[in-house]
Amino acid sequence: MNGALLLVGCGNMGRAMLQGWLAAGFVRPDAVHVVEPVEALRAEAGALGVRTHALAEALDASFRPTTVVLAVKPQVMAAVLPAYRPHVAESVVVSIAAGIQLATIEADLGEIAAIRAMPNTPAAIGKGSTVVFANDRVSPQQAAQVTRLLSTGGAVHHVDHEALIDAATAISGSGSAYVFHFIEGLAEAGTQLGLSPRTALALARETVFGAGALAMAADTPPAELRRQVTSPGGTTEAALSVLTENDALYILLSQAANAGYRRAVELAKLGES
Numbered sequence: 001m002n003g004a005l006l007l008v009g010c011g012n013m014g015r016a017m018l019q020g021w022l023a024a025g026f027v028r029p030d031a032v033h034v035v036e037p038v039e040a041l042r043a044e045a046g047a048l049g050v051r052t053h054a055l056a057e058a059l060d061a062s063f064r065p066t067t068v069v070l071a072v073k074p075q076v077m078a079a080v081l082p083a084y085r086p087h088v089a090e091s092v093v094v095s096i097a098a099g100i101q102l103a104t105i106e107a108d109l110g111e112i113a114a115i116r117a118m119p120n121t122p123a124a125i126g127k128g129s130t131v132v133f134a135n136d137r138v139s140p141q142q143a144a145q146v147t148r149l150l151s152t153g154g155a156v157h158h159v160d161h162e163a164l165i166d167a168a169t170a171i172s173g174s175g176s177a178y179v180f181h182f183i184e185g186l187a188e189a190g191t192q193l194g195l196s197p198r199t200a201l202a203l204a205r206e207t208v209f210g211a212g213a214l215a216m217a218a219d220t221p222p223a224e225l226r227r228q229v230t231s232p233g234g235t236t237e238a239a240l241s242v243l244t245e246n247d248a249l250y251i252l253l254s255q256a257a258n259a260g261y262r263r264a265v266e267l268a269k270l271g272e273s
Helices: 012-023 039-046 074-087 102-109 121-125 140-151 163-173 175-192 197-217 222-229 235-272
Strands: 005-008 032-035 051-053 067-070 092-095 113-118 128-134 154-158
Touching (some): 005 012, 005 074, 012 121, 032 039, 039 051, 067 074, 067 140, 074 102, 092 102, 113 140, 113 163, 121 128, 128 140, 128 163, 163 235, 197 222
Parallel strands (some): 067 092
Antiparallel strands (some): 113 128
16 A cells, blocks of 8 residues: 555554554555554554554644544544544545444545445454445545455445445444354353353354355355255254244344444434534
8 A cells, every 4th residue: 555544543443454454464554643542542553563643633734644544433523523634635535434424524524535434343354344335536546445455354345325334334334243142142052051151152153153154155045055954853943943933033133233224324314413
């Protein structure tokens, strides 16, 4: 990557992305500037070799990064943005804040090249998924550069309508947490059946990891993989009968995803106010 990169906010998601960029060698540590007001988080970023600042006002007045990544919470975006306006006129600005529309970012930063992106935390180990939407001011070169940057964290998917970013937020953006919670539940079920907590957790982690890897590697759809492991009258069929009765699992996941989607839309409205 040519030029400087500015990361605004280095919490869990910001740090995950930063670690992915550095691990992939996409950007040199000394070319990255991180603005993070929380001292402990700033120290963690500094330990990676990047340049850190407590506030936007600490940046040199002449600082003009090639790429800016906004990784602050949606609720504070409106308060944070104006301080960066002097630095971003020639940048491509990438926001990963759920629910914050490009129009809101443009209102505070001006007529800039801007991209909304929704990554997830597996980006820290190069196994993430990111969905992106760009405004009309993003050049092909900027789009390609941002795609390469985000690709260090895993797969990148482009959508044609900004509203689909909110849908992606409910599936991949928040989806890692759904899977982590599933692992918790599967491990707890194992302990209830008599396994030690350590063994139950190991089996739950390994099973989810292995099943996910097989689903990624196989040419067959997940429904067929499920059928292949479900012997008639066997243990898997007995267990699945609970999850599939009256589409229980499908309905629960749909309700969860819709709740996440509605919250993303609510955050967009808050950002407009």
